[in-house]
Amino acid sequence: MSGAIVKKGNTIMLSGRFTVGDLKEITSVLEAGSGKRMIIDLSHCDSIDTCVAARIWSTVEGSREAGLPMELQGLNPDTQAIFARFKTIDEKPLKPIPKPTLLYNFEDIGDKVLATWDTVYGLAQFTVNSFKALFSGKFRGSITAYYMEQSGVMAIPIVVTLNWLMGVVLGYQAGYQMSQFGGELFMPALLAYSICWEIAPMMTAVLVAGRSGSAFAAEIGTMKVRQELDALEVMGFNLFGYIVTPKMIALFLVMPLLITAANFAGMAGGLAAGGIFLKMPAVVYIAEVKKALIPFDLYWGIVKGLFYSTIISVTGSYMGMRVRGGPASVGRATTSAVVVSIFLVILVDALLSLLFIHIRPGLTL
Amino acid sequence: MMEKIIQVDSLTGGYDGSIVLENINMDVYKGEVLVIVGRSGCGKSTTINYLLGLQKPYSGRILFDGVDIWSSPQALNAARRRWGVLFQSGALLGNYNVIENVMLPLMEFTSLSRGEMMDVALSKLEIVGMEHAAYENPLEISGGMQKRAGLARAMVLDPEVLFFDEPSAGLDPVTSGELDETILSVNRSMGTTLIIVTHELASIFAISDRVIMLDPEEHGIIATGAARDLADNSKDPRVRSFFGRKNGE
Numbered sequence: 001m002s003g004a005i006v007k008k009g010n011t012i013m014l015s016g017r018f019t020v021g022d023l024k025e026i027t028s029v030l031e032a033g034s035g036k037r038m039i040i041d042l043s044h045c046d047s048i049d050t051c052v053a054a055r056i057w058s059t060v061e062g063s064r065e066a067g068l069p070m071e072l073q074g075l076n077p078d079t080q081a082i083f084a085r086f087k088t089i090d091e092k093p094l095k096p097i098p099k100p101t102l103l104y105n106f107e108d109i110g111d112k113v114l115a116t117w118d119t120v121y122g123l124a125q126f127t128v129n130s131f132k133a134l135f136s137g138k139f140r141g142s143i144t145a146y147y148m149e150q151s152g153v154m155a156i157p158i159v160v161t162l163n164w165l166m167g168v169v170l171g172y173q174a175g176y177q178m179s180q181f182g183g184e185l186f187m188p189a190l191l192a193y194s195i196c197w198e199i200a201p202m203m204t205a206v207l208v209a210g211r212s213g214s215a216f217a218a219e220i221g222t223m224k225v226r227q228e229l230d231a232l233e234v235m236g237f238n239l240f241g242y243i244v245t246p247k248m249i250a251l252f253l254v255m256p257l258l259i260t261a262a263n264f265a266g267m268a269g270g271l272a273a274g275g276i277f278l279k280m281p282a283v284v285y286i287a288e289v290k291k292a293l294i295p296f297d298l299y300w301g302i303v304k305g306l307f308y309s310t311i312i313s314v315t316g317s318y319m320g321m322r323v324r325g326g327p328a329s330v331g332r333a334t335t336s337a338v339v340v341s342i343f344l345v346i347l348v349d350a351l352l353s354l355l356f357i358h359i360r361p362g363l364t365l
Numbered sequence: 366m367m368e369k370i371i372q373v374d375s376l377t378g379g380y381d382g383s384i385v386l387e388n389i390n391m392d393v394y395k396g397e398v399l400v401i402v403g404r405s406g407c408g409k410s411t412t413i414n415y416l417l418g419l420q421k422p423y424s425g426r427i428l429f430d431g432v433d434i435w436s437s438p439q440a441l442n443a444a445r446r447r448w449g450v451l452f453q454s455g456a457l458l459g460n461y462n463v464i465e466n467v468m469l470p471l472m473e474f475t476s477l478s479r480g481e482m483m484d485v486a487l488s489k490l491e492i493v494g495m496e497h498a499a500y501e502n503p504l505e506i507s508g509g510m511q512k513r514a515g516l517a518r519a520m521v522l523d524p525e526v527l528f529f530d531e532p533s534a535g536l537d538p539v540t541s542g543e544l545d546e547t548i549l550s551v552n553r554s555m556g557t558t559l560i561i562v563t564h565e566l567a568s569i570f571a572i573s574d575r576v577i578m579l580d581p582e583e584h585g586i587i588a589t590g591a592a593r594d595l596a597d598n599s600k601d602p603r604v605r606s607f608f609g610r611k612n613g614e
Contacts, residue, residue: 223458231456231515234417234528235470236445242473 003045005029010036015044020051030059035068043074053082061090119340126318127310130244137241144246144253151212151247152254156261158211159204163262166199167191167269175278184278188270188285189292195266196297197356202349204262205308208255209341213316216247217337220320221330229321244317248310255309256302263301296360304352308345315341367394370526370558371416376425378415385411387584389425391577393526398552398559400569400592402607403579409562412579413530416560417450446474448526449519453534455511457503457518464490464499467518474522489517493547509540513547520551527551529561533568545571566608570596578604 003016005025012029030040040056042048048056056072063070075083174194175187220243223229233239267289274280319337323329357363371393379385385408393399401409414420416427418434418441426433429444457466467486471477477485490496493513498506503514512532519527532548533541549572552559563569569576569592576595578588580603588595588604596608 226454226459227452227456228458230417230419231450231452231518232458232469233419234445234448234450235473235518236442237473 007033011039011041013041013044014048015046017046018048018052020049023051023055026052027055030056033070034059034063035066037068037070038063039071039073041073042076042079045074045076045079048079048082050082053079054086057083057086122322123315123318123340126321127314129240130248130314130317133238133240134245134248137238137245139249140242140246143242144249147212147247147250148254150215151208151251152258155208155211155254155258159207159258159262160265162207163195163200163203163265164269164272166203167195167266167271168273169269170194170199170266171270171273172277175273175280179278184280185284185288187274187278187280188288191270192267192289192292193297195270196263196293196301198349198353200262200266201259201301201304201308202345204255204259204305205312205345205349206342208251208258208308209312209316209338209345212247212251213312213337213341214334216313216316217320217333218330220317221323221333222327224321224323225325225327225330239321243321244314247317248313251309251313252306255305255312259301259305260298263298294361300356300360304349307348307352311344311348312341315344367397369393370395370430371560372426372428372431373416374426374428376415376422376427378411378420378422378425380411384423384584386415386579389585391586391589393558393560395525395558396552396556397574398549398561398572400573400576401560401562401579402564402569402576404564404581404607407579407581408584409564409579410530413528413560413562417448417528418445446522447524448528449522449524450528451512451515451519451530451532453531455503455508455515457511457514459502459504461503462500463495463503463506463514466503466514467521469518470522485521486517489521490514492520492551493517494543508535509537509544512536512544516544516547516551520557523555524557526558526560529559529563531562531564533563533565538567541565541568542571548572578607 003014003018003022006013006015007029010033012033014026018026040060060070060072072083171187171191174190175184178184178187178190220229223243229239229243232242270289271282271285274285275282316337319333319340320330323333369392373389373391376389377384377387389412401412403409411420415422418427421435427435429440429447432440432444434441434444457463458469461469464483464486467489468482471482471485475482487496487499490499493516495510495513495517498510498514501510503511506514516532527548529548532544536544545568548559548561551557552572559572561568561572573592576588576590576592577586578595579585580587588599588601590599592608595604599605599608
């Protein structure tokens with residue numbers, strides 16, 4: 001502290017210079033004087049910074065409201081100017097904060113409904129424009145290959161590992177339950193159906209949405225913030241053709257392959273679970289799986305993959321294109337891309353499951 | 366009589382229903398250096414966005430060489446092939462190196478071989494003094510170099526009009542001065558029409574043939590003329606206060 005505080009009778013005298021670092025000492029002296037009619041003498045004070053002045057001002061104002069006003073004395077022009085500014089601020093009426101009303105709540109719900117509709121409509125329009133560009137624009141091989149590598153090749157380890165683990169877990173749990181009534185021989189069929197019909201396509205879609213959907217949104221959003229999209233647009237590039245369709249084609253091509261890999265990884269997980277926990281020989285497991293599955297079951301995953309890939313690439317790109325403002329909105333776009341993609345994937349999965357029951361050979365309700 | 370290349374006719378526009386520009390009328394003449402100035406929020410960048418067709422006006426028309434750019438998508442695309450833009454950040458694509466960025470319009474719109482495209486791109490990089498950084502990653506070079514590379518890309522198809530959005534923003538006075546000289550040399554050597562948004566006084570006096578001043582309260586143009594003339598003779602206090610400040614204020 002480069003200043004000194006002296007309390008003499010009902011006078012607190014500040015001399016020297018006071019900065020925000022002295023706030024604690026000043027506060028303790030001011031608090032000790034509260035409840036009395038005190039005089040704060042600043043005639044020997046060279047300077048005080050705004051924080052110290054704010055503390056003195058609030059103490060003086062507080063004492064006035066309590067009916068025991070403190071008095072400020074010996075202000076030099078600089079400190080006088082600071083206090084005058086506080087006085088002006090205090091006298092200016094603050095804009096009243098609107099109280100939440102019932103109407104406000106309804107308006108809020110209405111706003112959210114409109115925003116959701118806006119997203120749905122925008123996404124639908126964006127999808128139409130993306131397909132138009134897909135069928136009318138030129139094929140950009142090198143960009144597509146780049147995204148195939150990023151979204152496909154580099155996703156193989158995580159997709160295979162997680163689906164293998166899912167196979168192990170499902171195999172163990174199904175096998176355990178079935179062994180209670182001697183039905184463990186049915187585990188391979190149950191697992192194969194679960195993996196090929198639902199688990200592998202869904203797990204792969206969730207992983208790709210998390211890896212690639214978010215990456216698409218972040219990449220396009222950042223390009224938007226950095227005005228790269230504006231630059232491409234004014235150079236005459238078709239943004240859908242240049243930015244969106246390579247991602248669509250790339251995912252369209254790699255997603256079925258990833259799902260196929262996931263199918264085999266999941267069933268391999270079941271094989272491991274069968275061997276370790278149920279002591280089931282591999283030949284038995286494979287024979288049971290072969291007996292249960294038909295080629296349609298594997299093709300079905302590929303069909304699902306085509307739908308999911310479109311959802312993920314278009315939603316990720318759309319959310320990226322919607323970025324407005326600064327980097328924070330890129331983060332929001334990334335989150336939205338993943339959430340909306342997974343929501344739509346599950347929605348489409350439910351619809352496809354209804355269709356599946358009717359079209360799979362050998363399946364009757 | 367100078368020939369008009371861009372005509373703005375009763376343009377009104379803004380964002381999300383709010384009005385930023387109201388009933389703007391202005392002409393841009395072939396070969397001139399037009400500088401758009403004004404206080405923050407007056408609509409300088411918005412004007413550029415409208416001229417570039419990045420936003421559709423609420424009302425009014427923008428004619429490029431006599432054709433309304435919003436009359437059809439083809440009209441807008443045709444106009445875009447004839448202009449180039451340097452954005453504030455340079456707007457280089459981070460996935461490509463500098464020369465690939467410059468080659469982008471050539472790859473998209475010409476049938477040149479890769480070698481020919483490299484020749485063209487390198488010649489443009491040489492004009493802006495960036496040939497030594499042709500293979501650098503744009504995200505790893507200075508802001509001034511990014512802008513120079515952006516300028517090379519904007520010039521690569523030899524546009525008739527070049528737009529600049531705050532070319533000096535974020536640059537030190539020396540780099541800013543060098544960029545001004547480069548910009549001016551493009552105008553002098555190729556006769557390219559330049560439309561520049563800036564509020565750097567030094568740049569305004571150094572490069573402009575004509576200045577248009579916008580005002581946020583008026584939502585439109587409050588003065589037009591030569592920079593020196595406006596600075597010395599304008600009776601409008603807003604114009605006087607703008608030109609009367611010291612550079613950098």
